[in-house]
Amino acid sequence: MALFHGQPRVSRLFFWAEHEAVTVLLPAAAMGAANSWLKATDDAWMALLLTPNVEPLDLSPSGALAAARRGSDLAVGHTSVEAAATGGTIVTSIPEVYDRDLRIAAF
Numbered sequence: 001m002a003l004f005h006g007q008p009r010v011s012r013l014f015f016w017a018e019h020e021a022v023t024v025l026l027p028a029a030a031m032g033a034a035n036s037w038l039k040a041t042d043d044a045w046m047a048l049l050l051t052p053n054v055e056p057l058d059l060s061p062s063g064a065l066a067a068a069r070r071g072s073d074l075a076v077g078h079t080s081v082e083a084a085a086t087g088g089t090i091v092t093s094i095p096e097v098y099d100r101d102l103r104i105a106a107f
Contacts, residue, residue: 001034002093002107004044009107010091018053025088028059029067029078057082072097 002010017024031045049056059067059078070084071077076097083090083102090098095106 001038003048004034004038004040007107013091013105018051021053024051024054025057025082025086026054027057027075027078027082029064030075031056033073033075070099 003014014024016022026049035045048054057078059074063078063081064074066081067074067077069077070080079090080098080102082088087103089103089105091105091107092098093107095104098104
């Protein structure tokens with residue numbers, strides 16, 4: 001959500017990642033949760049998803065079950081499962097909802 005709203009620190013991080021070809025993973029459940037609030041168009045999402053370093057992550061049935069065990073809601077759980085599996089860093093404005101064993105970058 002912060003990226004769509006032009007949050008400066010998140011925007012700088014995203015553009016740095018694009019410049020340095022660092023992969024940005026976007027869990028589908030988190031995208032859905034964000035869009036329930038944002039109400040962004042499919043075209044707006046496609047502009048983000050077509051960025052070469054962005055990789056959307058589908059939510060499989062087994063991933064949904066793992067997510068349900070890992071987080072307070074599906075979006076947090078899916079993000080947590082994917083971060084744990086990839087060693088990725090979660091960029092968030094609500095770090096308190098994630099387990100402390102995950103790498104978190106709060107803004």
